[in-house]
Amino acid sequence: MDQPQNLRSMKQENIVEIADRLGQRFAATSLEDEDHFVADNIKALKEAGLVEAGVPVELGGGGATIDELAEMLRVLARHCGSTALAFSMHTHQVAIPAWRFTHQKVAAVEPLLKRIANERIILLSSGGSDWIAGSGKAEKVDGGYRITARKVFTSAAPIGDLLMTGAVDEATNEVLHFGLPMNSPHVKVLDTWHTLGMRGTGSHDVMIDGHVVPDAAIALRRKAGQWHPLFQIIATIAFPLVYSVYLGVAESARDIAVGLAKKRKPDSHVLKLVGEMDTALRAAQLARRSMLEAVARNAPSAESINEVMMGRQLVGQNAIRAVELAMEASGGAGFYRAQGLERRFRDIQGARYHPLQSGPQAEYAGAMALGLPIDTIF
Structure with a gap:
């Protein structure tokens, strides 16, 4: 691979422009088969150099900031929500070690970041199944741990190279974190x-049945069911990127609805719906901005989690509301698949399900306001 050529091209055309150009191509084929994994789209993003966009320049990457990565994902989502969401899971897994390298001078993340830049490997996140409580079983054996687990919501599983995951050592009640090669004979992607x-x-879902992780490959040990400083970094950085995707989906739904509404004779009802839609969308945009401002302070903590998770709720709720209003404002035309609006209505529902969901988020915010412990609220 010609890395210098890639870096030169990324300077000539920034990652947001690349995402927009490729996204327009993705949109043209997005109606063909929704159940089909967007493998070709991810390959195109890889060929364009976006896989390593967030890796620091000195390690061979594009050196993109969190703001730039968020914009890349937002613009990509306007064209294809599935591609953007799948790619956001890789993107945040790159952004987190890049932040640790840049701001905490953690040398241990260098080999991973260099692999991403040099080999363009795709990182997978097992997301909800590896939240604060952890999941799966890590059994101590000679030289390492035998892993048995089923990891759900593993976006881009068919094309991933390395699953960033963990398992629980029941003997110590610790979650062990490690990268697991997807080409292991003990790893299987289930069609779920x-x-x-x-x-x-x-x-x-990804099934792990007996893969042994060497002791030296355990990157972190932490108590199960409790917030850890690393998860303060993860929660602060990851969710502004993921929710940039849902904002992009809502923005594109709004544009479709406005286009359809303009084809009909306007009345006060339509004016009201469109006005409410744009107001909800603006609330989502402002909330996403607040999330990125929390990241920009470069001080992950319980407080930054609170700010980001309030923003996550506000982006999600208002993005969903904006798309609901878009469906109404567009009239019966929006019910047809060819318009692309009903797909966005379905895609936006995913904003409900990422951590922290509404109950734990409200409990976390309440505990913060009252000065109560938040260590086990997740």
Whole structure:
């Protein structure tokens, strides 16, 4: 691979422009088969150099900031929500070690970041199944741990190279974190992703049955069921990127609805719907901005989690509301698949399900306001 050529091209055309150009191509084929994993789209993003966009320049990457990565994902989502959401899971897994390298001078993340830049490997996140409580079983054996687990919501599973995951050592009640090669004979992708929306993300379950992780490959040990400083970094950085995707979906739904509404004779009812839609969308945009401002302070903490998770709720709620209003404002035309609006209506529903969901988020915010412990609220 000609890395210098890639870096030169990324300077000539920034990652947001690349995402927009490729996204227009993705949109042209997005109606063909929604259940089909967007493998060709991810390959195109890889060929364009976006896989390593967030890796620091000195390690061979594009050196993109969190703001730039968020914009890349937002613009991509305007064209294809599934591609953007699947790619956001890789993107945040790159952004987190890049932040640790840049701001905490953590040398241990260098080999991973260099692999991403040099080999353009795709990182997978097992998301909800590896939240604060952890999941799966890590059994101590000679020289390492035998892993038995089923990881759900593993976006881009069919094309991933390395699953960033963990398992629980029941003997110590610790979650062990490690990268697991997807080409292991003990790893299998199960065909489980048949869903309401975001159908092309390939977020299948991954079964791990007996893969042994060497002791030296354990990157972190932490108490199960409790917030850890690393998860303060993860929660602060990851969710502004993921929710940039849902904002992009809502913005594109709004544009479709306005286009359809303009074809009809306007009345006060339509004016009201469109006005409410734009107001909800603006609330989502402002909330996403607040999330990125929390990241920009470069001080992950319980407080930054609170700010980001309030923003996550506000983006999600208002993006969903904006798309609901778009369906109404567009009239019967919006009910047809060819318009692309009903797909966005289904895709936006995914905003409900990422951590922290509404109950834990409100409990976390309440505990913060009252000065009570938040260590086990997740």
